[in-house]
Amino acid sequence: MMIRYAYSKLAAAAALLPLAAPVRADSGWGLLNMTPGVTDISRKIYALHMEVFWICVGIGVVVFGWMIWSLIAFRKSKGAVADTSLVHNTKIEILWTAIPVFILIAMAVPAARTLVDIEDTRNTELTIKVTGFQWGWNYDYLDDGVNYFSRLDRASDAARQLLSGIDPTTVPNYLLSVDHPLVVPAGVKVRLLITGADVIHSWWVPAFGLKKDAIPGFINELWFRVDPDKTGLYRGQCVELCGRDHGFMPIVVDVRSKADFSAWLKATAAEQKQAAANAPAATPAAG
Amino acid sequence: MAYAQVAVAHDDHSSHDDHKPHGWRRWVYATNHKDIGTMYLVFAGIMFFLGGSLAMLIRLELFRPGLQFFDPLFFNSLTTMHALIMIFGAIMPAWTGLANWQIPLQVGAPDMALPRLNNFSFWILPFAFLLLLSTFFVPGGAPAGGWTMYPPLMLQGGASFPMTIFAIHLMGASSILGAMNVIVTILNLRAPGMTLLRMPLFVWSWLITAYLLIAVMPVLAGAVTMLLTDHFFGTTFFTAAGGGDPVMFQHIFWFFGHPEVYILILPAFGIISEIIPTFARKPIFGYEAMVYAIASIAFLSFIVWAHHMFTVGMPLAGELFFMLTTMLIAIPTGVKVFNWCATIWKGSLTFEPPMLFALAFVFLFTIGGFSGVMLAIVPADFQYQDTYFVVAHFHYVLVPGTIFGIMAGVYYWLPKWTGHMYDQTLGKWHFWLSAIFVNVLFFPQHFLGLAGMPRRIPDYAVQFTDWNMVSSIGGFGFGLSQLLFPYLIWKCIKHGVPIGNRAWEGAHGLEWELPSPPPFHSWETPPTEAVLARAAVH
Numbered sequence: 110m111m112i113r114y115a116y117s118k119l120a121a122a123a124a125l126l127p128l129a130a131p132v133r134a135d136s137g138w139g140l141l142n143m144t145p146g147v148t149d150i151s152r153k154i155y156a157l158h159m160e161v162f163w164i165c166v167g168i169g170v171v172v173f174g175w176m177i178w179s180l181i182a183f184r185k186s187k188g189a190v191a192d193t194s195l196v197h198n199t200k201i202e203i204l205w206t207a208i209p210v211f212i213l214i215a216m217a218v219p220a221a222r223t224l225v226d227i228e229d230t231r232n233t234e235l236t237i238k239v240t241g242f243q244w245g246w247n248y249d250y251l252d253d254g255v256n257y258f259s260r261l262d263r264a265s266d267a268a269r270q271l272l273s274g275i276d277p278t279t280v281p282n283y284l285l286s287v288d289h290p291l292v293v294p295a296g297v298k299v300r301l302l303i304t305g306a307d308v309i310h311s312w313w314v315p316a317f318g319l320k321k322d323a324i325p326g327f328i329n330e331l332w333f334r335v336d337p338d339k340t341g342l343y344r345g346q347c348v349e350l351c352g353r354d355h356g357f358m359p360i361v362v363d364v365r366s367k368a369d370f371s372a373w374l375k376a377t378a379a380e381q382k383q384a385a386a387n388a389p390a391a392t393p394a395a396g
Numbered sequence: 397m398a399y400a401q402v403a404v405a406h407d408d409h410s411s412h413d414d415h416k417p418h419g420w421r422r423w424v425y426a427t428n429h430k431d432i433g434t435m436y437l438v439f440a441g442i443m444f445f446l447g448g449s450l451a452m453l454i455r456l457e458l459f460r461p462g463l464q465f466f467d468p469l470f471f472n473s474l475t476t477m478h479a480l481i482m483i484f485g486a487i488m489p490a491w492t493g494l495a496n497w498q499i500p501l502q503v504g505a506p507d508m509a510l511p512r513l514n515n516f517s518f519w520i521l522p523f524a525f526l527l528l529l530s531t532f533f534v535p536g537g538a539p540a541g542g543w544t545m546y547p548p549l550m551l552q553g554g555a556s557f558p559m560t561i562f563a564i565h566l567m568g569a570s571s572i573l574g575a576m577n578v579i580v581t582i583l584n585l586r587a588p589g590m591t592l593l594r595m596p597l598f599v600w601s602w603l604i605t606a607y608l609l610i611a612v613m614p615v616l617a618g619a620v621t622m623l624l625t626d627h628f629f630g631t632t633f634f635t636a637a638g639g640g641d642p643v644m645f646q647h648i649f650w651f652f653g654h655p656e657v658y659i660l661i662l663p664a665f666g667i668i669s670e671i672i673p674t675f676a677r678k679p680i681f682g683y684e685a686m687v688y689a690i691a692s693i694a695f696l697s698f699i700v701w702a703h704h705m706f707t708v709g710m711p712l713a714g715e716l717f718f719m720l721t722t723m724l725i726a727i728p729t730g731v732k733v734f735n736w737c738a739t740i741w742k743g744s745l746t747f748e749p750p751m752l753f754a755l756a757f758v759f760l761f762t763i764g765g766f767s768g769v770m771l772a773i774v775p776a777d778f779q780y781q782d783t784y785f786v787v788a789h790f791h792y793v794l795v796p797g798t799i800f801g802i803m804a805g806v807y808y809w810l811p812k813w814t815g816h817m818y819d820q821t822l823g824k825w826h827f828w829l830s831a832i833f834v835n836v837l838f839f840p841q842h843f844l845g846l847a848g849m850p851r852r853i854p855d856y857a858v859q860f861t862d863w864n865m866v867s868s869i870g871g872f873g874f875g876l877s878q879l880l881f882p883y884l885i886w887k888c889i890k891h892g893v894p895i896g897n898r899a900w901e902g903a904h905g906l907e908w909e910l911p912s913p914p915p916f917h918s919w920e921t922p923p924t925e926a927v928l929a930r931a932a933v934h
Contacts, residue, residue, distance in 0.1 A: 308546075
């Protein structure tokens with residue numbers, strides 16, 4: 110039964126193959142490169158990435174050009190005769206050992222500068238403790254008494270079950286949407302203290318440019334400052350294999366203006382305080 | 397003197413009177429380097445198709461978003477087992493098989509130095525893999541924590557956990573014994589006059605690889621043994637609650653793991669350095685530089701390990717150190733690529749299947765090298781780490797790198813081993829299909845990684861669908877194309893055209909001074925200086 114179903118699915122997939130791409134609105138063909146992101150650091154990383162990429166392209170053009178030229182020019186079928194005396198040339202060998210050294214220095218200097226900026230965790234204005242667990246995230250606003258869990262949203266969770274019959278393309282932000290996103294203010298240097306509850310996870314939002322492992326028993330630091338005008342939702346995922354549902358613990362960050370964030374934090378703190386006060390009374394009633 | 401005469405006479409009648417046991421005893425009791433080499437290669441071939449089948453299942457599940465076929469845990473087992481089988485079952489035994497066949501022929505030795513050890517190191521492997529593969533059928537299923545076995549996740553494994561660790565111990569023992577045999581053979585059994593700097597580069601690359609193996613396989617054994625005691629005997633090497641550190645495992649593992657990736661690639665450098673001169677009809681450019689480059693790469697491999705773990709949170713000084721040492725690897729690797737290009741320059745080129753695979757190796761391995769330099773840049777690595785960009789990178793160096801290197805070697809020496817020339821047109825079909833599909837398979841994975849798709853996930857956000865489909869189609873195409881390879885080998889053995897000593901016009905080296913196929917016991921009398929001079933590779 111299962112096998113027959115699987116076969117029919119496979120056949121259907123094969124039959125639909127030429128049609129699959131055009132019918133979907135949100136085409137992925139254009140997703141070819143890293144995005145510059147919404148923080149100063151993420152743009153610096155993007156610039157580094159592009160710099161190194163173009164250097165590699167340049168070297169590739171020279172080396173592959175040389176190779177392709179040789180492959181065409183020195184074909185035996187075109188009468189090429191081997192020059193067997195050409196086995197060693199100290200000058201050119203020193204040259205092609207030395208030139209790469211300078212190219213590497215040209216890459217390493219800006220990389221080291223950016224790295225120093227990334228590791229500068231001074232003067233952060235808001236600290237949130239992030240705990241990865243199997244399988245979701247806990248966010249704890251250490252100074253404000255707000256603490257909540259963030260998991261895969263229900264629509265995605267229903268669709269991602271084996272042979273659910275739900276078409277993932279009908280689910281908004283399939284696998285990249287959560288019940289309670291992390292809320293942070295724009296334009297503020299936010300520090301995350303990242304740890305793991307059970308196994309190692311890793312917290313990553315591509316638009317912020319950084320990822321850091323969540324390691325049980327240890328606390329890692331990460332900071333970001335989103336541009337003041339770049340409020341909105343940013344999505345990411347756990348990127349360290351953490352067991353069965355590793356693919357199903359997304360991260361969503363809701364970046365709000367400073368005023369909106371303060372209002373949200375105050376309201377949520379009050380709400381959680383109220384809920385905590387009600388809890389002892391509520392438990393026996395529920396029981 | 398009398399001995400030498402007897403040996404010569406013996407050699408003449410080798411095909412009738414080689415004293416080899418027949419039937420199953422020939423293989424189970426094998427001490428002959430050629431038989432053991434063949435067994436290693438057949439074993440590697442079987443594992444290649446097995447590991448490849450798991451990869452096909454991975455690409456099947458990733459063909460579309462949503463889970464159509466497998467539970468996520470089983471998917472994790474597929475990725476874990478695919479890696480373990482390919483690394484320890486396909487690539488490493490293939491290299492040992494090639495070493496067994498070729499090193500004695502190439503250095504003028506009658507056999508490997510330690511024939512019984514050779515038998516033992518091979519016969520460990522089937523049992524190791526029986527143990528590993530049987531984990532698919534135990535409660536909890538096959539290991540699903542990744543081939544890197546990071547704790548604490550690995551410690552959550554079920555019955556498969558100790559079985560996997562014992563299997564790894566066995567594979568490690570097999571590798572260490574094989575490596576010892578290679579070193580002793582090369583250092584002690586070279587023919588008189590075959591000085592170290594006259595050795596073919598394949599022999600050089602294996603000598604250095606063997607030292608790497610002996611240095612790091614015990615480190616892996618130690619790491620997995622600590623996992624074992626953490627799980628069963630209450631130690632806390634990798635548990636913070638008991639004063640341990642899960643990150644320490646990663647340091648130990650990658651201290652093994654990075655030299656390991658060079659163990660997988662260095663012999664390919666050697667093979668490519670044999671094949672390109674043959675089909676360019678010109679000695680290798682910068683022979684000594686090639687040897688020193690391999691040695692430098694091997695040295696550097698011990699001081700770059702933490703670049704696999706930049707996101708664990710290490711001090712700035714550590715990040716800078718490992719970034720710079722990693723970038724340094726580009727220099728000796730660049731020297732190798734430039735020397736290959738210079739060997740082609742002003743050559744007289746023909747494009748038989750081994751040459752095609754070797755040239756594709758140089759192109760595509762270099763692409764993997766470029767993404768390697770990108771990954772060394774720590775800030776950018778924070779974006780690439782654990783995404784499909786990394787998957788694309790290491791598959792470029794392992795598939796069109798290592799696997800093409802192995803195939804190039806087999807296509808190069810198959811006529812020597814069998815005494816028959818194979819169907820070259822079929823070989824070219826195999827090459828072109830492999831070369832095209834391997835790029836369809838892996839190139840889009842760069843895009844997926846840069847667009848933000850993490851690795852080791854069974855299902856993905858819908859915007860990643862298009863390139864995953866392309867990648868899967870490439871995967872199925874690549875997988876199916878590989879079926880041509882065993883067919884070609886079978887056809888070569890059964891119906892190939894007999895050939896003489898020198899299968900390729902431009903081939904130099906002691907193996908080409910022997911008949912094809914070589915007698916069961918070859919070089920029982922060492923080659924003379926005249927033969928050595930004729931065989932000189934540079």
